[in-house]
Amino acid sequence: MSLYGTMRTGVSGMNAQANRLGTVAENIANSSTVGYKKASVQFSSMILPATGGAYNSGGVETDIRYSISDQGTFSYTTSATDLAINGNGFFIVSGGDGVEYLTRAGSFEMMDDGTLRNAAGYTLMGYEYSSTSDPTIVVNGFEGLTPVNLSSASISATASTEGQLNVNLPSGEAAGYSKSTSLVAYDSQGNSRLLEFTYIKTAANTWTVEANYAGPPVTTVIPTTTLNFDANGKLTSPTSLTTTAFAVDGANMGAIAIDISGSTQLAAAFSVETGAKINGNAASEVVGYEIDEKGVVSVVYDNGDLTPRYRVALATVQSPDNLTPIAGNLYSQSNDSGVIVMGYAGSAGFGTILSGALEDSNVDVAEELTAMIESQRNYTANSKVFQTGSELMDVLVNLKR
Incomplete structure (x- = not known):
């Protein structure tokens, strides 16, 4: 086994453990982030062919995975616009760039313009409600979606x-x-x-x-x-x-x-x-809003009447864990995730919506702390391998003196 190979393998191990520590740090930092899905590192070995009876040490490769399909627990709130999905599916939100994204972060709040935005500043999208039939959904696209906007709700008779x-x-x-x-x-x-x-x-x-x-x-x-x-x-x-x-x-x-x-x-x-x-x-004033398990957003009047205004749309993909994560607790379609499929809460393949609830991060802090200790020890051990190879390399170089 070459001394150079020993040092290279040690560096490979340190890089792999550094990646793992990076995911641990991110997971712990977001352990209280609504709808956050934890990242993890998967290790695989790199093996180099032996030549002439000499062993060539390889190294280790890492692959980052996200547990997007792993649902978190729920925390209940007093706000009707705080939403969580119990089951499959993602909310569709839009940013200032007009591009639609997927998210499980449902901490929505009504803005002064009547739209519902989550903590990252993205606007909830849906379809205008019809009492006669459900809006026609473009199954594999976002066409027809509109921001859920309650600013038009006013006194009604x-x-x-x-x-x-x-x-x-x-x-x-x-x-x-x-x-x-x-x-x-x-x-x-x-x-x-x-x-x-x-x-x-x-x-x-x-x-x-x-x-x-x-x-x-x-x-x-x-x-x-x-x-x-x-x-x-x-x-x-x-x-x-x-x-x-x-x-x-x-x-x-x-x-x-x-x-x-x-x-x-x-x-x-x-x-x-x-x-x-x-x-x-009779003429009645708006006193609040309700969102049912099927995602129908209704205005509540002081006489007890409910007037449906919008229906929240959901989306899913064949392989959620392969979605591309984006800052703001968002996801976008990737080549490996499959195409986006649109639908409604409560329909086949989609979960139900919980109003007055938020999905917690699926991070287990105790598990992450254990992983941090393991990575720290493994990093130290790999550094010792590198240090030993370096010392032996010095001995080899000094033989000529």
Whole structure:
């Protein structure tokens, strides 16, 4: 074995342990970083061919690996915009350069412009919510994504358009018996309007109903309508009533379709069945936000209503551990990671979103300290090999003197 080879092998070992100490230092430094995935060093031997019975010492090579697919534990917070992914997937975020990246760091906070940004300053991306269907996803690209922005959330009012009112009319009452009930409806400006229904028995199995908005001014919106019941006390016609639209105080009171198909005429007191309602809501202010396990971002109003605005998109790749790490706890696609696949939380291949939670670093500090001690001892041992080779080289050189 050549003395030069001995020294070269010692240097190789010191470089390898220095790499390992570098990953240990980074892991310990980021042990409290949200969503951080630990780095590790894998060693492999370099073997040189022996020549003429002489052994040529090789060395050691290192390969850096990242445990990106290893999920950390969760810490729970009081902020609804703190997000964690339970299972597979990454959030898509965008930086000031307009380029999209992947991350597991979900410490998002609403900025003054309404966007949600994490601690590294990257903006959460998603799709505008549709109540009729999920947005169309470009499976292998980021097209169609838009920043999740809640700045447009403000005072909201929704006009009434439909409702339900099922009652029981007492069959034993005489003709001329009258009874009233009412429901609240809302105009286009969110003003509440009391809609009063009056039922009058006119004959066996026959009643009339009329509906008026309490004034001022009192406005008849359903003129006298005849209700017909069969011998079993079930309503035969009509099964629905529609109010007449009109303008009032600068607002529009739209037509409202009211389902009455479940009304009955039985030998019991007058009663309004559970579920009587008219949709719409009065003017309400935003009091907060909610993000459910499927990533639907909703605005919460002071009347308790939820209005969905966005749906958070997730992405994954075939080999997450081979993604390219980028400063800011970000990842980008590499040649070895496979292509990026887009989807939604809760769908096949993707985990669910936890609101009010953050994913902890997957670093085990005790394990890293143990690795640090091992690397320190191994580095010292390799330095001794180098030192011994150097001393023997001096002896060899001095033989000529």
